[in-house]
Amino acid sequence: MPELQARLEGAARATKEVLTSLPPSQLDEERKFRDRKVTVRWGILHVIEHTATHLGHIQLTRQLWASQGKRFSP
Template identity: 45%
Template sequence: MLPELATALTELDDLIDQAKQIIQTMDPAGLDYAPGAEMNSIGAIATHIAGSLKWYLGEVIAQRDMRRDRDAEFRARGKDARTLAQMLDEAREFAREILETITPAMLDETRQARTRTVIVRQGVMHIVAHTAQHVGQIEITAQLWKMKRDA
């Protein structure tokens, strides 16, 4: 694997591990808790992280036909910690598989990401940043749930 992609994968590994650690501390009600209108639960955010990693790296970067129902990711409810952790681990493994296929020449190729054209190198960095943003949301949502639960 190319060094910059190995670095991206290390970051994704760390982020997924952070999300899983938080998820393991949550009870079922906490996993489904959304702190407000138009806000998402930890279960929904984790489901979205897994879905977006697979879609972005699979469809945008690797140019594979990936089936995805993005809206359903945010409606996800009732998934236990084990299921969410497994989804994240599967997405991590998929990321590893895709990143291993990228050659030096591919890094500067362009891809279409919905309405945007991105360079592969930029796309890889985008999915790391996107994952980090959502792991931060998981952390804050867990803190809000624990404050509410313990009040």
């Protein structure tokens, strides 16, 4: 688990670095995403939403395990 924690912290640092260096004027610039054009702002929000969905899955799985008397021990 320490390795996973370190990787998550590294990803968080890299994300913060990218987002803090992004000028607000670039948020409405368009980029190609799959077969359509989207704004940088949309891309950021999409990643946040996608990550939140995965975190929700993790929380639900943990709650299900706990309701069955199981414990996760890293």
